[in-house]
Amino acid sequence: MPGKVRIVIADDHTIFRDGLRRLLEMEEDLEVVGEAADGAAAVAMVESHGPSILLLDLAMPRMPGLETLRELGRRQSHTRTILLTAAIERRQILEALQAGARGVVLKEAATQVLLKAIRAVEGGSCWVGDAEVADLEAYLRTLGNGGASRARQDFGLTRRETEILATIVAGLSNKEIAQRFQLSEDTVKHHLTNIFDKVGVGSRLELALFAINNHLVDN
Secondary structure, X not given: OOOOEEEEEEOOOHHHXXXXXXXXXXXXXXXXXXXXXXXXXXXXXXXXXXXXEEEEEOOOOOOOHHHHHHHHHHOOOOOEEEEEEOOOOHHHHHHHHXXXXXXXXXXXXXXXXXXXXXXXXXXXXXXXXXXXEOOHHHHHHHHHHOOOOOOOOOOOOOHHHHHHHHHXXXXXXXXXXXXXXXXXXXXXXXXXXXXXXXXXXOOHHHHHHHHHHOOOOOO
C-alpha cells in the first residue's frame, strides 16, 4: 500500500524474525518487504528491495552488523538502519552511529519503543535506547567525551578543516560534505588527508573519536 514504511528484518533467528514481522504488520503504516538471515543477505535484500528501514541484528553471521553498516555506506544506500541487539557497550553505540546507524534499540525494549524508533528514524531523526535523538552531533560528543573538560587545541587545523571535521563527527559522507560546502569530492578528500596527517589517525571513526575526546568541535 502506498505510504507505508517499507521494512527489511535482518536477524539469524527465524523465530525472532517471524515474531517481529507479525508485530510490525499489525501496524497499518508499516510493511515488512523482506527478511535476511545474515549480513550479506541483508545487503542484497536492501539492494533489491530498497526499503525505508533496515532492522539489523548486531551479531550477524557471515557479515557482522557493524560491517554490514559499513558495506551499505560504501554502496551509498539510502535505507536507514536501526540496530537491534541484546546488549551493547557505549563504544559500540558510538561506532554504530558513526558507521551509519540511525537507531539502536535493545531487543528487550517494549514494543512501543521499537515502533516509536522506527517512526522517528523514518521521519529523519535518530533513536538510541528509549529516546529520540534530535541532535546527533551533540549526542556523539556527549557519548564520547566522558564528561571530562580539557583545554582545546587546534592541532594546526585550518578553519575549513575544522568545519569538515565537524561534519565527520555528524556522520556525513564525502558527497554530503562536498554539497554542504560547495566543494568537489576530490577537494574534500584532500582536506581529509591533511586532517588525518595533522592529528595522526587513519580512519573516519578514529578521527571522530579523536575530535570528540579533544573537543575539536563546538558543543
